Amino acid sequence: MGAFSKIIALGAFSTLAAAWLPKTNKEITASDGTNLFTTSNGKIRGVNLGSQFVFEPWIGESAWSDMGCGGQASEFDCVSSLGQDAANSAFQKHWGSWITQDDITEMVSYGLNTIRVPVGYWLREDLVYADSEHFPQGGLDYVKKLCGWASDAGMYIIMDLHGAPGAQIAENAFTGQMAPEAGFYVDYQYERALKFLEWMTGLIHTVNEFRNVGMLEVVNEPVRDNDKATSMRQNYYPKAFERIRANETSAGIDKNDYLHIQMMDELWGSGDPNQYLDDLYYAAYDDHRYLKWDTSVNVSRDSYINESCNDNRDSNTPTIVGEWSLSVPDDVQSTSDWDPSSNTDFYTKWFAAQVHSYEKQQGWVFWTWKAQLNDYRWSYQDAVKSGVIPKDLNLLESVC
Template sequence: MGVFSKVAALGAFASLATAWLPETNKQIQSSDGKNLFSSSSGKIRGVNLGSQFIFEPWIGESEWQSMGCGDTGSEFDCVSSLGQDAANSAFQKHWDSWTTKDDISEMVSYGLNTIRVPVGYWLREDLVYSDSEHFPQGGLDYVKKICGWASDAGMYIIMDLHGAPGAQTPSNAFTGQLAPGPGFYVDYQYERALKFLEWMTGLIHTVDEFRNVGMLEVVNEPVQDDDKASSMRENYYPKAFDRIRANETNGGIDKNDYLHIKMMDELWGSGDPNEHIDDLYYAAYDDHRYLKWDTSVDVSHDSYISESCSDNRDSNTPTIVGEWSLAVPDDVESSSDWDPSSNTDFYAKWFAAQVHSYEKQQGWVFWTWKAQLDDPRWSYQDAVKAGVIPKDLGSLQDPCN
């Protein structure tokens, strides 16, 4: 169904919408009446569904091989190699198996209350230039299925435009393509992204499976500190707010049920996201924190614990630390001093230190839920099994006192 048809349908389904912060705006409960936010004092505790709908081959190399993608580096390249029909079949099999209903139940059993769902603009297939862009088709039904499971379980959902038209950063598989340059920062690509946001807003407010989606992220990890970032702040961010809100207003959505519109916070380095936005009602902010790539921090156990305990992520409000991990720099990650199997106590303490700091804000979303790396530093699921992360988040002790 096109965006205009969706807008027309909004009013009839306004009751499906759910405000973004369950504890303060509207209660989110599972089908058995359980409120998953009660145990976290209203804080977001979540995981990303990395490689579910935008595959990053480094996360799941054996899965990538089994799909027939070989040594290709991105979804665009794999589809180009396999051809559209074969790629559709391969990706649909992947979408149906990488994250299951059992995964959602396992997350809830560990005290997690949120999922962040990275998707690409090609989820809306009429936005794709069929003569020059090559992406898998048929993903929407699988997004609905996972969001339906999460909504039934009482989880909160952040929908994230992770792969923008033209690619918001070069040579990175998380954009869906290994683009030689960031082609997103021009008006016609902004317009394609805006059409995606309008469409997704309509789906969220009309489709039952999306009833617990309370936040829509308008672009993941844009470029930092240059004219392109300035263009994005001046042209794309304000229009994203205007178009999403116009969709909701035209659909008769109550302001209390509006989506939170999420941008990267100022600490990310793309400038002040609020600079050109007049009405910041239900604005939200994303902060990504990987000490692995922070060269200002000494690489030692004590330094990492100290840095995380004192880490002040106080920038825009409300902020969710939407990506972080337990990964360490490449040159030490395989050494005995940093081996997770023999340094479980350190990694457990570092996890708790990061949670301590990020819950001073609105909470956190770990990158990622599942990986095929045999490394608990990147996989929440594996970290629990390895004893690095407790099954009961309520048992975490403050490591910073």
């Protein structure tokens, strides 16, 4: 069955590359018939499930410590330290408690209609080199359960290959390991990732819980434009399209039910993702926008509001701003001028300004749903509770 075939009404689309809209082209409804995209005019309004299936210790130090991983830099390091059986038990307890069905219900009550689910290639356990790679096992059942809750609630789901074989960037826990160098950009690692994509495509089209997964991101935040990025665009991207589409064709999937294949957009800096692609049918693009790390923007409240109000993210179509936050540069984030508790008016306006620009595109997915930072600038859940984000997103202040 197609990703939405049990709950969709198909609509006409204008051009192949820009055909995708959950409301316009594929009607997604909750089990009670509710269409979450009606109130957003078809725009993605979502949250990332950070540290659910790819744990980044900075997001949840307390949970990380409770798992027995305190002092370890990544999932790979924690599993190596605990041993496979103890790690499996610890991670399965985490997977069952970090994001629950109550969280999905809370997201929907806030007007959110989408989740982005970061996963690692090790979710397909036979891809892991047992003699040299160490990752938790048993995650698939938890991914399935979570996607089932979201599908029942009528949410759209983006499945994101967040941690690629060999690590797509060096020394970053979001790859699942603190690799000394980015080892992803060689043929045998591409092949492991391609096998993951084929496998995930098959699951999405056959497992009921995955019925609202409409988009598969082929790699999160690869290296920026250099020889490795060129290799990825020239070798990995075309093969990803070829292998995903071959899987769908062989399974008899109607083209209207094909997955959208997502790549980082050109603004990310890895070059033009379309350069070596012959067929852009249901291609989609991911833009990550953190002013925190944009040194070209003056660090002031007025500057951030102005930049966000006038931010043109129109590089590829359709683009989703798949990661962004309210965090500011490290050297000022703890100062009184930027203190979240005493500057809620600014952060409220800045959130609205970013939404204003990102909804000129296909929409947005905030990083992240929850965190243990005592800082709502990285936690959508905490920002709502702090009054910075309204429970009704259509009541956002007009600041631009």
